[in-house]
Every structure is written in C-alpha cells, then in structure tokens.
Amino acid sequence: MLAIDVGGTKLAAGLVDGDGRLIDQRQRETVAFAGVGADPAPLDGGHAIDGTFEALWSIVEPFVDRADAVGVGCGGPMVGGPEDRRMSPLHIPLWDDLPLAGLLAERSGLDVVVDNDAKALALGEGWCGAAAGHRNFLAMVVSTGVGGGIVLDGRLVDGATGNAGHIGHLVVDPDGPDCACGSRGCLEAVASGTAIALATGAPATEASDEIRRRAGMMVGRGVADVVNLLDLPLVVVAGSVALGFGVPFFDAAEEELRARCGLPFTRGARIVPAGLGADGPLVGAAAVWHHHRGSGVLPADPSVGEDRN
Secondary structure, X not given: OEEEEEOOOEEEEEEEOOOOOEEEEEEEEOXXXXXXXXXXXXXXXXXXXXXXXXXXXXXXXXXXXXXOEEEEEEOOOEEOOOOOOEEOOOOOOOOOOEOHHHHHHHHHOOEEEEEEHHHHHHHHHHHHOOOOOOOXXXXXXXXXXXXXXXXXXXXXXXXXXXXXXXXXXXXOOOOOOEOXXXXXOEHHHHHOHHHHHHHHOOOHHHOOHHHHHHHHHHHHHHHHHHHHHHOOOEEEEEOHHHHHHOHHHHHXXXXXXHHHOOOOOOOOOEEEEOOOHHHHHHHHHHHHHHHHOOOOOOOOOOOOOOOOO
C-alpha cells in the first residue's frame, strides 16, 4: 500500500504492509509555492499544478511501481467523496478546492482514496496503535495545527461533509487570540505550534515548561468537552508539539481532564500519547484506503468493552 501524508510541516510518502508496518518512506518540507515544475495547462476548475503538488509527486513517484493502491491523509477542509476529494488545506492556500484524489489517480494509475489527516490518524491508532481494540475514542493531532478524528461504536464519524472531528476549533479561551477560522480563542489558536510561535516569537520546540503545561491544559479543556458530549473513555494524542512537549504537556492535559470530567460515565477517561509515534501519519493514510474500501481496520465486535481504569 502506498501511503501519503500532506502535513503542515512535511510531505511524506511510503509503503505500509497489510499489518500496518511502515517499510519504506520519503519526506520533504511542506512549502506552499507555485511555479516550480508547474504545468502551464489549467486543470479542472482552473487549477494549475503548482510547485507544492510537484514536490509531493517527487516523493510519491518512486513508490508507484511497488504499490497496488493509494491511501492519503491531508489537512482540510474538504468536499466530495473519498475517491474525488477536493482539498482546501489551510496551510497550503494555493490548494483551494484542489482535486487531490483525481490528480494522484491520474498520475499514478492507481486507486486513490483521500480523507482528513486527523481522521486518518484515528484509523491508524485504532488499527494498530494506542487505541487498538477500542470502539470509542478520540484521536487528535497537536502540531502545526490541531485536528481530530472520532470513533463511536466502532465507526469513524464523518459528518455531513466528511469534516467531523475538528476539535481545533473548539473555543477554549473566549478572550484568546483570533483564529484563522474566523472565531476567537480556538484550541488551534492557543495550543498549536503555529500559535505558540506567534505568541512567543520563537519556535515551539524552544517553549518553556510553563508554555508546555499551558498548551496541555488547553488541550485537556477541549478534550473534556468532547469526552462529556460523546461518552469517550480514551483520547490518543499525536503530533510534533504534543509528543515533543512530553511529560509537562500530558500531565497538565490529564489534570484538566480529571477536573472537568466528574460525571459517572466520564470519570476515569484517559489521555495517552499516540502509540504509532512518527509513523502514525503514514500508517493512518494506509488505513484510510482499507477503511473506505471495506476491508476494515476498526473492531467490528460490539461486545468489545471499554477500559476505564
């Protein structure tokens, strides 16, 4: 399986086997640019193939002859079905309504299925990561941005347009900074790597323990709302900010979650680091194809219980 991840910081492509193991990969930095290697002929809807797509293709092409299908995780919003997704990732402004699935299918000659990158993570973690065996959980990414994917009763939640799970746009600080979505004080506007860099004037990797704990606290606050609303026992958190911030982040997130989840059915809900680590985005992208093509990666047995130790 050829897996592709279009992230805010990097583009990645690789091969994932039938057991969810990443066996080869390539990656390069995500840069939103036009003109480099551009096709002068407009595509459907007036799109030209910009340099960002060509950069992606440069790491995808070496794997095409070794794959039989393609799964893709990409930041949204998005419209259309899995086979004809048109993507408008906020971190690549030139990809406004870009027919990503169609472009990749045309270039590769393979069956291509695309979904949101955070939903892809949820599928991957439910397949062979920290949520394996669980039928109810939230998986989220705290990185350049903040996104999430929700699994309820063993099913990935899509919503009306496929965009369900955008936990990054829950308001956690009403007096906080403006968010790119048009609201104010969203989780993404206070806890993402981009937001932290804007607030401190330094990369998120240089954040103090105080800032790491505050980011964790805000994530715990947002997560608590979702746990209380949807009766979830488990939250799996991935992304360069969350995993890079480590213990201070996760301790603060757990403390906030415990403080805000006192109902009998939410008491004991847990936040844990993602089990797939750096491999998660590509394993999740492969899981997207399996999920949409009917082979399934989530537990089908409704008798599976939930762990609330």
